[in-house]
Amino acid sequence: MSTSTRPVIKCESVYKIFGDNAAKILEKSGGKVETAALLDAGCVIGVNNASFEVHKGEILVVMGLSGSGKSTLLRCISRLIDTTAGAIFIDGEDLLAMNDRELIDIRRNKMGMVFQNFALLPHKTVLENIALPLQVKGMSTRDSMDRAIDMVSLVELTGRENDFPRQLSGGQQQRVGIARSLAVEPDIWFLDEPFSALDPLIRREMQDEFLRLQSVLGKTILFVTHDFDEALRLADRIAIMKDGVIEQIDTPANIVFSPATEYVARFTREVPRERVLSCQTIMGKYDASAEMSNITVSADAIIETVAEPVLTEPKPVAVTDAEGRILGVLDSRIMIDALFSETQSVAVTN
Incomplete structure (x- = not known):
């Protein structure tokens, strides 16, 4: 996913209100959306103040x-x-x-x-x-x-x-x-x-x-x-x-x-947790002197998709980024902790 500065889609306080009285109520309020008044008038609010970017x-x-x-x-x-x-903007x-x-x-x-x-x-x-x-x-x-x-x-x-x-x-x-x-x-x-x-x-x-x-x-x-x-x-x-x-x-x-x-x-x-945690969120520190497995896993991969090969691999498995750089390692101990430990702290990052 790209992280370009300008969003492709941008929504700013988008409302969609269904009902014969909606336009009249909005006009009286100077365009200000008052949810309670609209509901009291029998309107249905389909979208209520949606703001986000994609x-x-x-x-x-x-x-x-x-x-x-x-x-x-x-x-x-x-x-x-x-x-x-x-307001809705498409590519600006x-x-x-x-x-x-x-x-x-x-x-x-x-x-x-x-x-x-x-x-x-x-x-x-x-x-x-x-x-x-x-x-x-x-x-x-x-x-x-x-x-x-x-x-x-x-x-x-x-x-x-x-x-x-x-x-x-x-x-x-x-x-x-x-x-x-x-x-x-x-x-x-x-x-x-x-x-x-x-x-x-x-x-x-x-x-x-x-x-x-x-x-x-x-x-x-x-x-x-x-x-x-x-x-x-x-x-x-x-x-x-x-x-x-x-x-x-x-x-x-x-x-x-x-x-x-x-x-x-x-x-x-x-x-x-294995359905949402990525390899990067649970990986251990990479030791350059350690003998590594021949297999690697992507840092973005969800752990349920890589659990079986990691659990059956006796050597540490490298976690790599898109350019192939090693960011950390997974092994059977780390994977078991991630899958079954109830007390493990989960550090979630964006």
Whole structure:
């Protein structure tokens, strides 16, 4: 994930209020949002004072129960619905100030969207479904088909190019939807419960596919889910929503070990530490004179993904950064302490 100074997405005090009286109440209050007055008037607050940033290459997972406001927030940021108050910036541009033409342009060229409903056209083949948004943009049939073939390969559906949606499994249909959204090469990728309609095994496979694609493409992603396990697995950061309010936005480890509210704590009480702690948070000091294992693990790797090889390795395992530099070591003793010690202090860092 990049840490460039200017965020790709920036929200400032975003509100979305549903109700016939909302506009009138806001006008009387001079544009100041008074939650109590709006609720008393029978309004529903879908998003309540949301402020946050998403940086280039980051996966922000927005999660909460049904009715929490997570999908409403995504639709505000993609401007599928209009906000009631606040400001939204995409790459520094004021999204809410854009006219229809500018909005169409930014959706076609910067945004990709995937929803729970695959929305594939049943009378078109896999290739034709993927090529469609490119043809809408004005690309020739030949060029759009060439690009669609590349996308088929990317999502590993080679050999199914000429199949119709009815001939595909649910997971394969979702891959087509993902390929179609990526065909326009968006900078920002919005995904709203994309895997929730899938069977558990297929859902896991699609999460693997999603992570594989992100490792290749490095998109800036806003991913909506109600599944905390899915959020832990996919997120760089998680935003937990309740009644339109972002209760906490933080790294998975900080969400689990330092919940900001009781509501967040209820989500995290039963989460095993190995699912959120990275190798860097538990590693020991590196001794250059020690005989090391031939295997290495990434500092960012979650320990459940490396526990087995470390536990079965008699020599210390090097923990390395992206450039291959050794930052510390893991061994069976450190891993056992991390997995089973109830008294171990956990130092969580951003």
